[in-house]
Amino acid sequence: MMKKIFATWALCVCFSFCASATEKMYGLVASGYSDVKFNHQGRDNVNYSLALGHQFKRQWYAEAGFRQLVDEQEMQSSMKASSMYLAVLGKAGHQVGELFYKLGVMKLDVKGYQPVEGTTCTLGNVSVMSGLCEYDEGLLGGMVALGFDYHLTLRTMVRIELEHIRGENDFKANVVNLGIRYNFN
Numbered sequence: 001m002m003k004k005i006f007a008t009w010a011l012c013v014c015f016s017f018c019a020s021a022t023e024k025m026y027g028l029v030a031s032g033y034s035d036v037k038f039n040h041q042g043r044d045n046v047n048y049s050l051a052l053g054h055q056f057k058r059q060w061y062a063e064a065g066f067r068q069l070v071d072e073q074e075m076q077s078s079m080k081a082s083s084m085y086l087a088v089l090g091k092a093g094h095q096v097g098e099l100f101y102k103l104g105v106m107k108l109d110v111k112g113y114q115p116v117e118g119t120t121c122t123l124g125n126v127s128v129m130s131g132l133c134e135y136d137e138g139l140l141g142g143m144v145a146l147g148f149d150y151h152l153t154l155r156t157m158v159r160i161e162l163e164h165i166r167g168e169n170d171f172k173a174n175v176v177n178l179g180i181r182y183n184f185n
Contacts, residue, residue, distance in 0.1 A: 031046060031049070031178065039114065049067035063086070065085055068082045083106040083107060087104025088104065089102045096150065097148055098148070105143075108165075111136040111137070113133060139167040144164050155182055155183045155184075156182055159179040162176055163175040
């Protein structure tokens with residue numbers, strides 16, 4: 001977990017030095033509900049995300065961040081999914097806020113276990129002693145999102161966002177987030 005947080009922080013610092021000015025940068029903290037499906041399991045849980053963005057053209061943003069999609073453990077099954085992403089946002093501004101769409105790519109880390117179905121596991125390794133199918137997968141995925149950033153003050157905005165994620169090995173997630181965006185200008 002600390003490696004992911006450090007890697008996200010390093011990416012954000014690198015991203016900020018590459019930007020032409022910090023006046024067009026923003027930070028985002030968000031949380032919400034996620035519905036994740038992977039390896040014949042379905043989980044829904046609270047998620048959270050941290051991101052750093054930069055406006056590189058009048059109507060375009062680049063955003064990089066970390067998202068914890070699900071972290072749920074039960075007696076016979078478990079799933080933990082997190083991601084690092086890089087996205088481009090197109091926006092339509094208004095006095096009240098900004099309507100945006102987001103397209104991006106992500107590196108997903110999914111791990112967990114579940115009871116063995118029949119005699120084989122579709123992913124991962126079989127633990128013969130406990131009868132559990134364990135998996136630890138690194139996947140590539142894509143995201144599409146639609147959202148609105150509502151102005152609270154000159155620098156602070158409330159973000160509401162609907163996001164759909166698809167990845168390798170039939171990974172699917174639908175996410176609804178509410179967050180705070182702070183503009184550094």
